[in-house]
Amino acid sequence: MKVATWNIEGLGQYGKWIRLWRWIVKNQLDVVAIQEHKKHDHAGMLLCTKDFKLCYNGINNKYSGCLLIVRNSVNFTVLFDNPEDRFIMSHCKLQETSYICINVYAPNSPADRVKTWKDLALAIQHCIYLQIWTDARILLCGDFNMVDSKMDCTTPSSVISSQEDMVWSGILDMLRCKDLWDCIGGHTLRYTYHSRSHKKAMSRLDRCYYSHVFMLSAASKMWVDATVLLSDHNPLLVSLKEVGWNVCIPFSLPRIPLRVDHSWMQTLLFKSK
Template sequence: MNFLSLKVRGIRSKGKAGWVKGLKSSHGVDFLAVQESKIMDPSVWLLPKCWGNSTFLFDCVNSDGIAGGLICWWDPSCFRQTGVIKSHHVLVISGDMVHSGFHVNIANVHAPNDAAGRRNFWNELLFYRRSLFGLRIFLGDFNLVRSIDERVNSDFLAQNALSFNSFIADADLFEYNMCGHKYTYMSSNGEKLSKLDRSLVCNDFMSNWPSAELTTLSRHLSDHCPLLLSIKNSDYGHIPFRFYDSWLQLPGFVDFVNSIANNFVFDGPADIALAADGQFVGQPLSGINDIKITHLIG
C-alpha cells in the first residue's frame, strides 16, 4: 500500500482538489489522509474530485467552523475497514490490509497549536495505542519538532521537544529516513522552515517493511509538503552475480567454467538464457579439479 498525508489548508480552495487527485493518481495512493480540510459534511461532488473515478470509501471529522477538519479516503480492494475512532484532532481508521492480511490502525493526526493542548493530545494517542490491537501508523501534522536542527529562523523550545520525544518513546513509534525535502513546512515569506509533518510507525510495522520509503513531495498549493509512505515491494529480478578477478587464479577454475558453459542446455532466446535456471549435464559440480561451490559464490 501507498499512504499519502497532506495538510491542505482548505480543500475547497481553488485548484486544491485537483492537486490532491493528481498526487493520488501519479503516486498510486491507496490510503489518503488530509488535515485541515476546513469543511463540514464533505459533499458527494467534492470527494471524487480529490480521489478520482475509481472506487473509494471515506470517513471524516468535520471542521470547527473554518478551522480543522480531517478526511481519509481508501481503496476498498487494498484496505478493508473494521472500525473508526474520531476526535477533534485525530481520525483513526482501523482495518485489514487485503494483500498482506495485517490488521492496522491508521491515525490521521492534526495536533493542537498550544503546548498544553498537545500534552493532552499525546495522552489521547497513547490511550489509542494501548487499546487497539494490530499495527499502528500515525501520520499528519504534529505541530512540533524533535530537535533544534528541524527548525530554521523560528524559536526552538526544548521542553516541547522533550514532551514530543517522550510520547514517541512511550508509544513505541519509529521513523523511516525521510527522502526529498528536509523540512515539511515553509512560511509564506519563505524564511521559516520546520519539520512538522511525519509518518510514525510501530516496531512491528517497521520490522515487516524495513525497506519502506518515506518521501516528502513538493509543496504546491499548501505551505506543507505532502508525505508519501510507500510499502509496496519492488521486484528488480535476480540479485546481481559478483565475479572476482582472483577466481581466475584458482587452479582449474577456467576449465570448470568452460565445462559448465559447454554443457549448458536451454531452449529459447539467447538473452533469456542468461536469467534462466539452466539444466547442467556432464560432470558433477563438486568433482572438477577439487573446485568447491563456495569458491564460485564467495
C-alpha cells in the same frame, strides 16, 4: 502499501479537489491522511466514491481538521474519532496485513498540544486491547506542528518543550513507533513546511512514525513531493514494502548425500552381540 500525509490548508476550492484526486491516482496511493481540510459541512461524515472512501472527523461548527481517503480495496474501520478534530484512528487491512492508521493534526500552541497528546494517549489505551491491534502495524502520521530536534527546523520556536516531550515520548513508546525518516528517508529535501510570512522559517512538521521498521525491505522509501504547490506544506509520501521471507527460502534444495558414521555402526553392532 503506499501512504501519504499532507496538510492541504483547506479543500474549499473546486480546483484543489481536482488536483488532489489526480495526484492521488498518479501516485497510486492506498491511504491518504489529510490535515486542515476545512470542509465544515462534511464534518463527521463517511462518503463513498467509485474508488475511494472519505472519512471526515469531528463535529459541525468545529475546526474540521482530519480527513482519511482510503482506496476501496482496503478494508477500513474507524476506531476512534476525536471530537476536537485533532486526530482520527482507523484500522486498515490490505492483502492480509493489518494497519492501525492514526492521522494527527496538532494545535499550534504547546499547551494545547499537550492536551491533544493526553487525549491521544487515552484513545490508544482505549483501543490497544482490541484483537485487531495484536498483529497490526502502527502508522502514526500527520502535521505535528513541532519537531523533535533543532536539526529539523530553522526557527527554535518549533522545537518541542521538555514538558511536552514527556507526554509525546510516552505515546511513541506505547506504540513502539520510530520516525520513518531515519529509516527510509534522508534525501536532500528535508523540510515539509515553508512559511509564507517568514521566508527563512522552514521545518519538518509533517512526519510518519512506524512500528515494524525492522520488517521493511530495502525497496521501501519515503520522499517529499515538492512539485505540488497547493499549500504551505509539501506532501510526504511513503512506500512500505516488507521483506518476503518466503523468497529467502530456495525453491528446490539440492540433495544432501547421506553420511554414515561407520565407527558408530561398528560399535553399535558390537554391543548388540
